[in-house]
Amino acid sequence: xxxxxxxxxxxxxxxxxxxxxxxxxxxxxxxxxxxxxxxxxxxxxxxxxxxxxxxxxxxxxxxxxxxxxxxxxxxxxxxxxxxxxxxxxxx
Numbered sequence: 566x567x568x569x570x571x572x573x574x575x576x577x578x579x580x581x582x583x584x585x586x587x588x589x590x591x592x593x594x595x596x597x598x599x600x601x602x603x604x605x606x607x608x609x610x611x612x613x614x615x616x617x618x619x620x621x622x623x624x625x626x627x628x629x630x631x632x633x634x635x636x637x638x639x640x641x642x643x644x645x646x647x648x649x650x651x652x653x654x655x656x
Contacts, residue, residue, distance in 0.1 A: 571642045572634070573606050588643070591620030596627020599641070600634065606642035616648055 569575050576583050586604040589595050599607060609621060628640040 570638065572636050572638050573642045576605060585644075588624060591617050591624040593623040593627040593630075596624040596629075597631035598627075599624075600628045600631025602634075602641055604641065606644055609643060609645040612646040612648055621645070 573583050583605045584603075585606045585608055586602060588599060588607045588609045591609070609624075611617075625640070625643065628643070632638070632640050634641055
């Protein structure tokens with residue numbers, strides 16, 4: 566059973582390194598695949614890609630359905646970068 570909901574916090578508290586990778590496509594199917602990622606957390610890049618909240622929702626559903634992780638967490642932690650200007654859809 567996981568000590569915390571977020572494995573990254575556990576690793577930082579233990580003084581261990583933390584590794585990440587990108588999420589890839591924001592689809593349910595990819596969420597199922599990424600549920601067993603080698604990485605401690607996943608990054609969704611909304612700063613340089615479309616701000617796709619619907620896609621993120623489907624991806625997160627896939628993570629939950631594909632879980633738990635090997636370490637016993639419901640999903641890998643997910644961090645999103647946000648658009649800095651947010652004035653247009655391209656920004």
